[in-house]
Amino acid sequence: MKSTFLALLVALSLSAPAFAGDEARLFSVHLPDSELIYRLNHKLHKVVGTARPTSGRARLLPDGTLQVAVRANVADFDSGNANRDVHMKEATEAKKYPLIEFKGVASGVKVPDSFPAKVPVVLKGQLSFHGVQKQVEVPMEVLFNSAKEITAAGRFTISLESYKVDRPSLLMIKVDDVLELETKFLLQQEEGK
Amino acid sequence: MSRTVALLFLLLSFVPVAARAAGDDAAPEPATETSQGALDSDAPVVESGPSLDFDLLEPSASSEPAAAPGLEDVELEKAVAARRTMLTLHQGLGFATLASLAGTVVVGQFHMQDRYLGGGDTGRFKLLHTGLVVSSSTLFASVGLLGLLAPTPFKKELRWDTITFHRIFMAIATAGMLSQVVLGKMTEAREGQLSQVGFIRAHQAVGYVTLGALSAGVVTLFF
Numbered sequence: 304m305k306s307t308f309l310a311l312l313v314a315l316s317l318s319a320p321a322f323a324g325d326e327a328r329l330f331s332v333h334l335p336d337s338e339l340i341y342r343l344n345h346k347l348h349k350v351v352g353t354a355r356p357t358s359g360r361a362r363l364l365p366d367g368t369l370q371v372a373v374r375a376n377v378a379d380f381d382s383g384n385a386n387r388d389v390h391m392k393e394a395t396e397a398k399k400y401p402l403i404e405f406k407g408v409a410s411g412v413k414v415p416d417s418f419p420a421k422v423p424v425v426l427k428g429q430l431s432f433h434g435v436q437k438q439v440e441v442p443m444e445v446l447f448n449s450a451k452e453i454t455a456a457g458r459f460t461i462s463l464e465s466y467k468v469d470r471p472s473l474l475m476i477k478v479d480d481v482l483e484l485e486t487k488f489l490l491q492q493e494e495g496k
Numbered sequence: 497m498s499r500t501v502a503l504l505f506l507l508l509s510f511v512p513v514a515a516r517a518a519g520d521d522a523a524p525e526p527a528t529e530t531s532q533g534a535l536d537s538d539a540p541v542v543e544s545g546p547s548l549d550f551d552l553l554e555p556s557a558s559s560e561p562a563a564a565p566g567l568e569d570v571e572l573e574k575a576v577a578a579r580r581t582m583l584t585l586h587q588g589l590g591f592a593t594l595a596s597l598a599g600t601v602v603v604g605q606f607h608m609q610d611r612y613l614g615g616g617d618t619g620r621f622k623l624l625h626t627g628l629v630v631s632s633s634t635l636f637a638s639v640g641l642l643g644l645l646a647p648t649p650f651k652k653e654l655r656w657d658t659i660t661f662h663r664i665f666m667a668i669a670t671a672g673m674l675s676q677v678v679l680g681k682m683t684e685a686r687e688g689q690l691s692q693v694g695f696i697r698a699h700q701a702v703g704y705v706t707l708g709a710l711s712a713g714v715v716t717l718f719f
Binding site: 347362384385386397398406407408 | 576
């Protein structure tokens, strides 16, 4: 009887970690502590616009696959100049295409054993902007503050013309075609997930 | 024997749970390519890539543009196009106005020297000054109207930014332009009177202030 009980305990203790490791972890972007920043160059000055994402989630699967989806409103970007922001909304047709969305995956992502720990992640996915969906690769620096809280920062560039955006101009000079997009996210594991 | 059965039972009981976890809807599906061909210019352009067959976010009502543009969209596009044209003209003619006003002030200074400060009162700058006054005033009014009447399809919030300073400087310049017309006429009307000197000085000072405000208004756009 005693040995049967011991066998049960051993089996339970062996099976429990494997069971826990098979769970997908779901994280939500903490919106107040996350932001998207665009940078544009014009002959006369540099333009920097920021916006908070409207929603974002990440799921880390047991096989190390990381799935990420983030969404923001194009009209939310604020460059500190109301006229310029209106011009950007016109150029990006913000009423027709109100959202900018990223959906991507990375592989080989594991929760580190100790915290804090930095994990380089390359997200490969799709950026939807101005009615155009294009493949992008986003190198991210992922900092596991704990098993339940992650800070992720990344930076990549896109071509405005490849997204069919008629580049805005000031004083008859168009902005450069390259738009740099920087992302800063705080992700928190969802309760019970 | 009973121990072995107990172990087997326990291990087997975990297999379906683990399989369910691994086979969650989160599991990536094989890559599906999306066609890029035969799309009209307004249709979404899609490129294929890694499998993104998962949904982490709630579907958004505004994720997809309407299949056919509505009347509101057409009106919006018209307003945006009109705004772009008007503001491009506003900027281009704005530089012409600045050049014209600078010329008016310079020639006005020469005219003042000639007429009132011992220049011989030849009147050789009068016609040119008048011509420049007319052209700069016309340009100034046109540029101002282009800026003021441009449709604003997107709501703008009032804030302390460069465009607000541009407007403040342009309001000062507008007040200056209006004052100059009145001061110029009053100066002419006081020909031979002692009080004319004061009006000449005022006309000169307001001219420089107006040019300064217009220049500042243009320069703010560079920041």
